[in-house]
Amino acid sequence: MSLGMLYLNGEAILVYRGFRWAEKYRTKMVHLSLQAGAFLIALFGLKAAWDSHVLNKNPTTGQLDPIPNFYSLHSWIGISTLSLFFFQFLFGFVVFFCPGAPLAVRKKAMPLHRSIGMIIFVLSLGSALLGISERAAWKMTCWTKDHEMCSEMLITNFFGIILVCYACGVIILVSYSPWQRLPLPSEEMHVSQNDDDYGSDTAPFINNRRHDDD
Numbered sequence: 308m309s310l311g312m313l314y315l316n317g318e319a320i321l322v323y324r325g326f327r328w329a330e331k332y333r334t335k336m337v338h339l340s341l342q343a344g345a346f347l348i349a350l351f352g353l354k355a356a357w358d359s360h361v362l363n364k365n366p367t368t369g370q371l372d373p374i375p376n377f378y379s380l381h382s383w384i385g386i387s388t389l390s391l392f393f394f395q396f397l398f399g400f401v402v403f404f405c406p407g408a409p410l411a412v413r414k415k416a417m418p419l420h421r422s423i424g425m426i427i428f429v430l431s432l433g434s435a436l437l438g439i440s441e442r443a444a445w446k447m448t449c450w451t452k453d454h455e456m457c458s459e460m461l462i463t464n465f466f467g468i469i470l471v472c473y474a475c476g477v478i479i480l481v482s483y484s485p486w487q488r489l490p491l492p493s494e495e496m497h498v499s500q501n502d503d504d505y506g507s508d509t510a511p512f513i514n515n516r517r518h519d520d521d
């Protein structure tokens with residue numbers, strides 16, 4: 308889950324920042340592919356979590372002893388985030404890629420796409436942290452029974468801190484406006500000719516930025 312919804316999602320978001328000089332079509336393809344990969348990995352994670360509950364065995368009797376699904380806050384936030392991710396992907400695909408909406412619609416849709424995208428990213432971090440805490444509470448009893456921090460607990464906490472640092476890095480990079488992608492000279496031409504081409508997706512962003520920077 309952390310690999311898909313947090314790491315790959317973060318990398319997909321940063322593609323437009325890291326490869327600002329690359330053609331829009333290529334960056335779009337990378338953004339799209341990484342998001343698709345993130346979703347697939349998250350689905351595998353969901354299946355693994357589901358099976359670990361449904362196929363749970365009682366350690367003493369060895370009998371099947373299923374754990375109920377969707378009781379915890381982690382599961383509620385997690386499944387909501389995954390559903391939001393699915394709709395955001397569908398929306399992004401149809402509006403910006405295939406078949407692609409007219410320029411005016413894409414202009415209106417882009418700020419919403421950005422905001423919902425960042426909300427999904429933050430919710431993914433929240434779900435991951437809740438999942439880490441849930442596992443620590445259920446499986447690692449050293450801190451409650453023996454009143455000491457065992458090495459497993461230390462590793463778990465460090466993992467959570469790494470996730471927080473990664474997410475903060477992505478959020479800082481995305482909110483730093485001088486690093487936003489500007490249209491390449493060839494795309495500027497499309498925009499000024501009001502051509503409904505892929506390059507002109509950046510038009511709302513240009514407007515935003517001018518307002519921001521003024």
Ligand code: HEM
Nearest residue numbers: 320323339342392395396399400403404421424425488509
């Ligand atoms: C759930 C999946 C997705 C999430 C979470 C997501 C998230 C984001 C975020 C946060 C941004 C802002 C990046 C920045 O400001 O540099 C962005 C930009 C963008 N996304 Fe997505 N996205 C998703 C799927 C898609 C899909 C399927 C497409 C279709 C190709 C797409 C096309 C775009 C475009 C064209 C931009 C604007 C890039 C620019 O010129 O600055 N996204 N996305």
